Amino acid sequence: MRRWGSSPTTRPFAPGNAVSIVKIPPVLRSYTDGEREVSADGASVGDVLEGLAASHPDTRGQLFDEGGQLNRFVNVYLNDEDVRVLDGLQTAVGSDDTLVILPAMAGGSQTPAAAESAI
Amino acid sequence: MASGAEVIRRAKDEIREVDPREVRDLSSNGAANGAVLVDVREQHEFDESHIPGAVHVPRGHLESRIEGAAPDRSQRVVLYCASGNRSALAAHTLQQLLGYEHAESMEGGITLWKDRGYDVEVPRALTADQRQRYSRHLLIPEIGLEGQMKLLDAKVLLLGAGGLGSPVALYLAAAGVGTLGIVDDDDVDLTNLQRQIAHTNDRVGTPKVDSAEQSIADINPDVEVVKYKTRLDAENIMEIIDGYDVIVDGADNFPTRYLLNDASVRLRIPVVSASILGFDGQLSVFAPYEGPCYRCLYPTPPPAELAPSCGANGVLGVLPGTMGMLQATEVIKLIVGVGEPLVGRLLLYEALSETFTELKVKRDPECPICSRDPDSISDEEMGQFPDYEAFCAG
Numbered sequence: 049m050r051r052w053g054s055s056p057t058t059r060p061f062a063p064g065n066a067v068s069i070v071k072i073p074p075v076l077r078s079y080t081d082g083e084r085e086v087s088a089d090g091a092s093v094g095d096v097l098e099g100l101a102a103s104h105p106d107t108r109g110q111l112f113d114e115g116g117q118l119n120r121f122v123n124v125y126l127n128d129e130d131v132r133v134l135d136g137l138q139t140a141v142g143s144d145d146t147l148v149i150l151p152a153m154a155g156g157s158q159t160p161a162a163a164e165s166a167i
Numbered sequence: 168m169a170s171g172a173e174v175i176r177r178a179k180d181e182i183r184e185v186d187p188r189e190v191r192d193l194s195s196n197g198a199a200n201g202a203v204l205v206d207v208r209e210q211h212e213f214d215e216s217h218i219p220g221a222v223h224v225p226r227g228h229l230e231s232r233i234e235g236a237a238p239d240r241s242q243r244v245v246l247y248c249a250s251g252n253r254s255a256l257a258a259h260t261l262q263q264l265l266g267y268e269h270a271e272s273m274e275g276g277i278t279l280w281k282d283r284g285y286d287v288e289v290p291r292a293l294t295a296d297q298r299q300r301y302s303r304h305l306l307i308p309e310i311g312l313e314g315q316m317k318l319l320d321a322k323v324l325l326l327g328a329g330g331l332g333s334p335v336a337l338y339l340a341a342a343g344v345g346t347l348g349i350v351d352d353d354d355v356d357l358t359n360l361q362r363q364i365a366h367t368n369d370r371v372g373t374p375k376v377d378s379a380e381q382s383i384a385d386i387n388p389d390v391e392v393v394k395y396k397t398r399l400d401a402e403n404i405m406e407i408i409d410g411y412d413v414i415v416d417g418a419d420n421f422p423t424r425y426l427l428n429d430a431s432v433r434l435r436i437p438v439v440s441a442s443i444l445g446f447d448g449q450l451s452v453f454a455p456y457e458g459p460c461y462r463c464l465y466p467t468p469p470p471a472e473l474a475p476s477c478g479a480n481g482v483l484g485v486l487p488g489t490m491g492m493l494q495a496t497e498v499i500k501l502i503v504g505v506g507e508p509l510v511g512r513l514l515l516y517e518a519l520s521e522t523f524t525e526l527k528v529k530r531d532p533e534c535p536i537c538s539r540d541p542d543s544i545s546d547e548e549m550g551q552f553p554d555y556e557a558f559c560a561g
Contacts, residue, residue, distance in 0.1 A: 074446070074480075075473045076473075084519070110473060120466055122469070130528070153449055
């Protein structure tokens, strides 16, 4: 099994012109066969993510809400810029662009947890 | 051959001596007059006390350093020492050998100055041991004595003495951060020792705050450790974090992270935040009202299946060290006030590919917390987020 040990690979999931790199966060890699990066084509952020969801269907529910909008808990960056401050899913994507999918992580010190008492 | 006393007397004859009263009047508006007051005594004498506003140029370094203090040879330079002899000789040197036109010596030196009841400045200084301990900091111009003093005066709160908190605690202790608060209600467990380097085999089963305190004391006994063997919650957070200069967040759960964010925004305390999972880490500095807060970056936490903990999913033992070192670096930068803190930027670290990625994070003008006046944030809403009850029930 090469899930964690494999080198960063780009694997086009659609034949033809694979353009953008999509960086997959650790928590979503179980839905992308362990890949840390995948390639996708599409002219907009929405198209690229849709392509990802089509290729790896389990990612769809994590990326999009029922209305097809990006889930609020998922940040997507086009290169180093949050697409929320660009044009959201309509943001144009070029061939050298990288998309970063970024949910929050909370792992740390295993300490003062306060889930039930923080109310 | 003239005696030493005769040399001093002749020097005094050939220079102008001024009364301390004149110097006091001068020092109250010395800058306006363009005069420079120079203390020519040794370092330890200057450190003990000196006249406010005086520049220190020890007589032994007079020729090589005076131009740094008084570059204009036509400006008035008033020298003083302990009793007026060394400064007379120094003024004579400036006048005769270096061409200073108005080099003068204060009669009676700082002894007479003090006898008159005039103000002196008693600078804080490092002890001889501290000079040795922090010598490599003192050699860096960006830190130096002033920066080291800031570190010694600083109070840093660590949320957790675990994976991230351990290396941060040890390095900040070594760096001389004067007060380290540690919040942790856990005991040391054998599974911790793969990465939580503040703890040791023989302290398994003991409270982490005690274990960390021991490790800190072993490195630097000057550091005061304030232990909070408790869970951080809405009831105690304001009391615990108040008064700290910087908070280091390495909490392993979202409710604590949101709670900390809201409380730190209220109190305007910067938070150096990191999180780790597997081989990946994230780092940012949330400086209230200067840059985005945690909620600007993550308006809502992910659902439970996307929020695994290190306990459930594992973490490379070295990773909290890597991220903790970056946190400690940011803490020191914030305290000393050097460099560009990681405000408005999120750093992603991927150990397997050994890559760093930097993302921009902007303040959210609609942020439910930091878009508001801090005084308007109530106790009740701190730490809350959409679907909070469902999240916490899960």
